[in-house]
Amino acid sequence: MQQLSNQKPTADVLSCLLIPVQGGRLLLPNVTVAELIPYQMPQYKEGLPGWVLGILDWRGTLVPVASYEQFIGQKTGAHSQDVRIAVLNTPGEQEKLRFFGLVVQGIPSLVKLEESTVKENTQANLLRGQLMSVTHESGTAIIPDLDAIEKELLKIAAL
Numbered sequence: 001m002q003q004l005s006n007q008k009p010t011a012d013v014l015s016c017l018l019i020p021v022q023g024g025r026l027l028l029p030n031v032t033v034a035e036l037i038p039y040q041m042p043q044y045k046e047g048l049p050g051w052v053l054g055i056l057d058w059r060g061t062l063v064p065v066a067s068y069e070q071f072i073g074q075k076t077g078a079h080s081q082d083v084r085i086a087v088l089n090t091p092g093e094q095e096k097l098r099f100f101g102l103v104v105q106g107i108p109s110l111v112k113l114e115e116s117t118v119k120e121n122t123q124a125n126l127l128r129g130q131l132m133s134v135t136h137e138s139g140t141a142i143i144p145d146l147d148a149i150e151k152e153l154l155k156i157a158a159l
Contacts, residue, residue: 012115017108018141019086022069022076026104027111027134027141032088034099036108039083042101048156056101058087064153065101071149072127082106090150097154111138 015030035058042054042065051070056063065085069076085101086108117137124133131145 014113014115016111016113018111018138019102019104019108020080020106021102021104023074025139025141026068026102026144027136028088028144028146030110032091032146033108034087034089036104037085037087039085039103049152052153052156053103056085058099058101061099063087063099063101064097064156065103066149066153068102068129068144068149071152072129074127080105088146091146092150092154094154097150100149100153109138111136 017028017030017033019026019028019033037058040056042056044054048054051067053065053067056065067076082105084104084106086104087099087101089099090097113136119135121133121135121140126133129145129148130142132143134141134143
């Protein structure tokens with residue numbers, strides 16, 4: 001729970017978003033999401049790995065857009081009719097990549113979490129890009145490894 005507890009606005013409660021993706025939900029601190037925008041086809045650039053769908057001009061900043069499902073090695077199906085892009089603040093402190101987008105399958109739900117109500121699911125088999133599986137009052141979710149996604153994006157010279 002280190003990633004969540006480091007960003008607590010108060011001692012007891014953390015505002016988070018449950019973000020729907022194909023095959024589950026991601027749990028992120030609210031401050032991680034810069035904006036949720038309608039899906040736009042990113043501009044594809046030659047040489048990008050399959051999980052990077054392309055580059056999007058967001059508020060004058062070029063932002064790589066990734067498929068979380070493809071990054072973790074899962075197959076993707078058809079997008080829901082509510083497909084969107086969540087523009088995320090990068091966890092690192094470098095200037096080259098300040099934001100990246102993840103394709104999401106709908107509108108995130110705001111949840112207020114208390115540390116005592118979130119339990120790590122130690123039985124889960126985590127994949128690349130998954131930091132932790134948790135259970136909470138609203139069910140189960142994955143805390144994604146945004147550092148790993150950022151690190152892989154920074155390796156791509158085309159960005």
